[in-house]
Amino acid sequence: MSELERIDAYWRAANYLSVGQIYLLDNPLLREPLRPEHVKPRLLGHWGTTPGLNFCFAHLDRIIRERDQDMIYICGPGHGGPAAVANAWLEGTYSEVYPSVSQDEDGMRRLFRQFSFPGGIPSHVAPETPGSINEGGELGYSLAHAYGAAFDNPGLVVACVVGDGEAETGPLATSWHSNKFLNPERDGAVLPILHLNGYKIANPTVLARIPEADLLALMQGYGYRPHLVSGEDPAATHRLMAETLDVVFDQIAAVKSGAEDRPPMIILRTPKGWTGPKEVDGLPVEGTWRSHQVPLSGVRDNPEHLRELEAWMRSYRPGELFDGHGRPVEELRAQVPRGPRRMSANPHANGGELLKPLVMPDFRDYATEVKAPAAATSEPTRVLGGFLRDIIAANPADFRLMGPDEVASNRLSAVFEVTGRAWDAARLPTDEHLSPDGRVMEVLSEHLCQGWLEGYLLTGRHGLFTSYEAFIHIVDSMFNQHAKWLESSRKIPWRRPVASLNYLLSSHVWRQDHNGFSHQDPGFLDVVSNKKATVVRVYLPPDANCLLSVADHCLRSRDYVNVVVAGKQPVLDLMAMPEAVVHCARGVGILPWASTDEGAEPDVVLACAGDVPTLEVLAAADLLRRHLPELRVRVVNVVDLMRLQPPSEHPHGMPDAEYDALFTTGKPVIFNFHGYPWLIHRLTYRRTGHDNLHVRGYKEEGTTTTPFDMAMLNDIDRYHLVMDVIDRVPGLGERCAHLRQRMADDRLRARAYTREHGEDSPEIRDWTWPHTDPAAR
Structure with a gap:
């Protein structure tokens, strides 16, 4: 034959x-x-x-x-x-x-x-x-x-x-x-x-x-x-x-x-x-x-x-x-x-057989110094860029960074100190950072970025996909397919775990004021949350040090889809690195320095998830300290969104006793959220006290305007949060009518300032947590 x-x-x-x-x-x-x-x-x-x-x-x-x-x-x-x-x-x-x-x-x-x-x-x-x-x-x-x-x-x-x-x-x-x-x-x-x-x-x-x-x-x-x-x-x-x-x-x-x-x-x-x-x-x-x-x-x-x-x-x-x-x-x-x-037995088609752990620098070495909480600012993704730079340098053959022409825009430019953009076509003298050996993969197609990274991960390597938050929706269906692949693979003993698919979403909804309505959409979180709890994780680190801690965790993980949302614009530094590590490991926690309820039952819980919503909650807590010093306020920040679910629904879920202790069972909870409000309700609907939960978030109100005006358009701003407290804490409505009206007037003044000057007023734009006695102010 x-x-x-x-x-x-x-x-x-x-x-x-x-x-x-x-x-x-x-x-x-x-x-x-x-x-x-x-x-x-x-x-x-x-x-x-x-x-x-x-x-x-x-x-x-x-x-x-x-x-x-x-x-x-x-x-x-x-x-x-x-x-x-x-x-x-x-x-x-x-x-x-x-x-x-x-x-x-x-x-x-x-x-x-x-x-x-x-x-x-x-x-x-x-x-x-x-x-x-x-x-x-x-x-x-x-x-x-x-x-x-x-x-x-x-x-x-x-x-x-x-x-x-x-x-x-x-x-x-x-x-x-x-x-x-x-x-x-x-x-x-x-x-x-x-x-x-x-x-x-x-x-x-x-x-x-x-x-x-x-x-x-x-x-x-x-x-x-x-x-x-x-x-x-x-x-x-x-x-x-x-x-x-x-x-x-x-x-x-x-x-x-x-x-x-x-x-x-x-x-x-x-x-x-x-x-x-x-x-x-x-x-x-x-x-x-x-x-x-x-x-x-x-x-x-x-x-x-x-x-x-x-x-x-x-x-x-x-x-x-x-x-x-x-x-x-x-x-x-x-x-x-x-x-x-x-070909049916090739280890490249079962990439976990070839997977080697990343050589990881200590993320703590990149920490932003925090002498006092919420007193100074950093650009979280710029800080992360230094960490990613050294990961690339330490892993020259099995880590790549993918992005649709947005790596620099998302403030990760430090990576270009050690590598270029992969490019094997013609080059001109005016080009920058193009190299046939580049570890950064940039092409203006989210589909290609996702597909390249999936192929890279499934054959035993590591990577990160960074994108503008609104446009990650382009790969919704690709994400669905990969999540289903991981879910099925977990049930197949001979399939070895692979590195997680990590998304870094920046240029997010609350800081897309210059691009406008078309660039304002946090809905990818809703898509991700529909997938099996064994596969998906969602993180909203509130500052640079928390972002470093979360990124280190995600890059070490296996068989997950990790979604990290972090701003590239300056945000307040809330925690020194030791505190940030504990807070991120916990996934959710009270900010004691911003709260006034220690040792007592709170009158209201101000919860937040996401950098800008957290900023507005802190500013609202400051206003309440000044105007209602007798009010006991608990400020809770959520980093790991899946902690809000019960353990029966997600491995990261909080037991009911822990959730009830944190959020109470009968006090009003005003939750300022990065995304669409109903996602928080979906995650918490089984909890005791859910009827007391009031969520603020993005509600499809956006335009080309200032950052604070964006917050006001969607009612997540500090003044509206104070009004929510007055409306929902029993006994405050009639007694605080004057304060409520003042908050409404302050919103009008803030908007009028933007219309006249084209930017937010200095007391809003430059607000930091006051480290003095409220009575002295």
């Missing part, structure tokens, strides 16, 4: 196993004629893309064997799950991680039965699939994941099959530009294989219908050297694919050596549903959209469909492929690479 014949046999075996997964409950080797009871009652799966995925896998295995090539395989058409599972079983990996699905007839039966079956596995490429790092539930991210996996992996080739339907998504269309950020000397290589099978679910695909010359020009314009492989006849297409891959891998080697400057890619054009039924019920299927999912849908009830299914499966000649025990024959086993060279 020739090499191409063995490749064809392997391909037929993978196709047979793929069809069996979609259709069969029993009789896996067709030892008897198919009967309706052998077929699943619910037929779920996607056949159309599967034979092309199997075709690529079979040919890439040859390259791995012959060249001892380290390679992983990313399935962009994620609903080709049968292909990924079939190849993992043929390579033996599936049986290694799931011993009950053995590599024999009984194991094949279990393999078929579990697919898209209650209690089984999904129909798409998922965390349960060995060798996968690209979730198949949503399209568009495969090529970004592939490049993320290749960064800092110089010996790795990432073969990425891009479906022509997937190629129509915005993230994928942008991902072609990732080659301008890859350094051939220190990074691996990405081999995109654009698979044109012509159709999506019900419509033709754009790239399959444009003139071939235009398609080639498009790929050349992206900076690739495209190679065409096109055919319907398996023998001829096998020959062309093998010849092309030999040329392509020679070119990859030439690019890495500097002899070539354009990386290769392949355009593979084959029929959708290749080798499946050509017609069903008189309608064309192979090569049309009808092959997308289940070509024969009435197998249990339609005897003709049942006969066609049996003929289809027997066309792969399973008797030549599997021995009497249902094991792959020797010729197939010889096609499989050995050990970790198998």
